[in-house]
Amino acid sequence: MILTGNQITEEVGKARIIIDPFDESCVNPNSYNFTLSDTLLVYEEGVIDTKSENPTRMIKMVNGELVLKPWTLYLAATRERIGSHYFAPTYAARSSVARLGMFINLSAPLGDIGFVGKWTLQLFAIHPIRVYEGMRIGQMMFWQPSGERMIYDGKYQNATGPMKSQIYKDMAKYKEANVTKLASSEA
Template identity: 50%
Template sequence: MILTGPEIVHRRERGEITIDPFDLSCVSPNSYDFHLSADIGWYTVDVLDCRSENPFARSTIPAQGMVLEPHRIYLVSTAEKMGSAHFVPIIRARSSTARLGLFVHVTADLIDIGSINHWTLQLHAVQPVRVYPGMRVGQVTFWRAFGDIELYDGKYQGSTLPMPSQIFRDFAAAS
């Protein structure tokens, strides 16, 4: 069951949902619009290796914006710290963003319950597109969980900057 916008506001007021900073004008009928931070990163090699820590560069998106180029994945953190130990967040691009050919977090939209962070978004541009720090880029919905709740305590917990993939740690743990 999805929470309505007014219910997101109510649950945030009760401390069951974290959205910080919070702006009432970002509440939609059944979601909350979130923003890009100025923190951005990208991989610096052409071939990424799942078993290795891949070289990664960090920068900031200037106030005048930054052009994202096709054929590259960009990692940007949300301006808001968000999450919940009571509800399951799911994130998507806003339709206005998608209509520019900017894919936002397409393949990993389910956020684990208990993951309360500045989430890392994966951005991919179909054609060159200029993005700006603080722009509304996506929406988060919150869903009621059924069953026993085990809170997320994984390798990305507590992140504030865009986090590159840590999949290589899965290989080390399996050894």
């Protein structure tokens, strides 16, 4: 079940939802509008390899604005620290942003219960779009879980800005687990 805006506000007051800084004017009927930070990352040219740490370069907005190039992936972040140990967060673009032909989330809208940090957004524009630091770019929803909660404590915990993919760490663990499994089956 999704939390209403009034319930989100109440849960922030109880510290069961973290939104820092919290602005009551950003509360919607069933979500909270979050804002865009001024720092972004883009991957360097070339093939992105899931088994390797891929180089990125940082882009800072100039005078609080940036024009996004079409068909380029920008990793941005929320200005707010957001999360909860009690509710499952999901996020999406504000419909006004989506109507411009800009995506803020390509395929990973679900956050884990227990993650608290600045959320990495995947900005992708169909045509050139000027964005601004502090613009209300997306909305966070919170869902009541059913069953025993498992609290996230993974590689993106406490993010303070946009974070590039760390899937290479998963790939290394997978390879290590398979080598150990193979060695024990050969013994």
